[in-house]
Amino acid sequence: MRDEIMSHPDFPVVDSHVHLYPDPLALKATPALASRFGNAPAFDGTVGGCIAKNATSGIFASLNLPVATKPDSVGGTNRFWSGYAPARSKGGVFSLASFHPQVEDKAAEVARIAEAGFTGIKFHPEYQLFGFNDAGMDDAWAAMSEFGLVAYLHAGGERVFKPPYRSTPSDVATLQQRFPKLKIVAAHLGGFGMWDEAEAALVGTIVYLDLSHTFFWMPDAQILRMVKAHGAERILFGTDAPWQDQGEVLEAFLKLPLTEPERRAICHTNASTLFHLP
Template sequence: MIIDIHTHCFDDAIAKKAIAVLTKKGGIPAYTDGTVSDLIRSMDESHIDISIIQPIATKPKQTEVINRWAVSIQDKRILSFGTIHPEYPDWKKEIRYLASCGIKGIKFHPDYQEFFVDDPKLFPIYEEVFSNNMIALFHAGIDIGLPEPCHCTPKGLRNVLRTFKGAEIIAAHMGGYDLWNEVEKYLVGEDIYFDTSYTSHALDSVFMTNMIKNHGTDKILFGTDSPWGNQRREVEFIKSLPLRDEEKDRILGKNAIKALGLQS
């Protein structure tokens, strides 16, 4: 089974506009049209069994609308995390609602949502996420479409880990896009998942393999950042790495099955 832990889609009514805006902002092409149906087409071509959508509320008022959509699209092949904007006032009620609907986690994007990952003001929100047995996935490192400062550095994430020991946390983009030395210094070997999204073009196979082995193959989750990553190429990249077949199987699906509490 292959599970893509990190994808993006939008409601059909806004997908075309959202893709156009984000493509221009990041200066990168999109490999789907941003709809769930086109993601499924991409999954079929790539032999991916399940994709997890990672939505982002960039404004507090978007939180409920996005989460209701996220709940509505879930089926056997498409799952979704929820989103909480830090300035959304009813975050506790919303997190509990998402948990009651079977949502497995919350996606945070500190750059788009304008908060530093280790700001103590966010800790009550994190605590509520973890107390409801949910995962927190953070965009980590540089976002190529946004200016500095970087709001989620590897050091900042380590501070969160020290506060919430044992919590299930995923650092997207191999722990911190374009901050690889800091990832190795502060996060490699820690109790945190890395996802592989949007890194195959930035890390050669030797560096990627060394980081995976040093961190532990049981803590790596396959992700593509679709539509910004080509799912088929990303699957092929993981399969091409000089790892044992059982290690590739863990990365491509088995680790996600365990983290998400799915049936294999």
């Protein structure tokens, strides 16, 4: 039985949470972030590095989540990653778009993102200095709901920021209640380091939860309990690579006593449906 649980999945595993940088930037950004996080990267932060590491980790494709830290870098970031938008990528790496709360015409920016073939947008309130329920963001959430774009949210604490955090599990729950048609993924099982609050506020809601930065950071028993209670059809496999080793995370995931249909939903079907991966 144990061998059966540990056996490699016979479906293509999608890692729904990685952070990649254009090649010249990766050379600087990856070592700088590594020293800031105090954490050696699993690869060099490039698309090629990710694909090579995936090949030895049992991962078929990765979804990149770019974060623009200034409003005027949104255009350039999205131009670069549009070649990897789900509608245009040749496979191996897909990318969501970035956005910034200080973008002036939010609805127009969301429309541009949808037109470029992206199927979702990553938000990180600590780096982008905003709250999900700030009134100024409502135009963006409304436009995203209309276009069917997924809001992929960092949630909970962050090793390099201090509390109080701007994106608690309850903030995510409030946003979903305010915009019931908005498709939301909350990273880190709904709130890094705030798992009891996430379990209370998000488990059982329609919010999707990803598994990045949960293994090795919280008890496996709580991960399993949350996954089972929330339902595998709203859980996404993700690693936060290169800031976690995607092979090690996949191995830890495969040790959880889940059924084959649950593993398939979490590692493959949910991501390919939600992000329209070809």
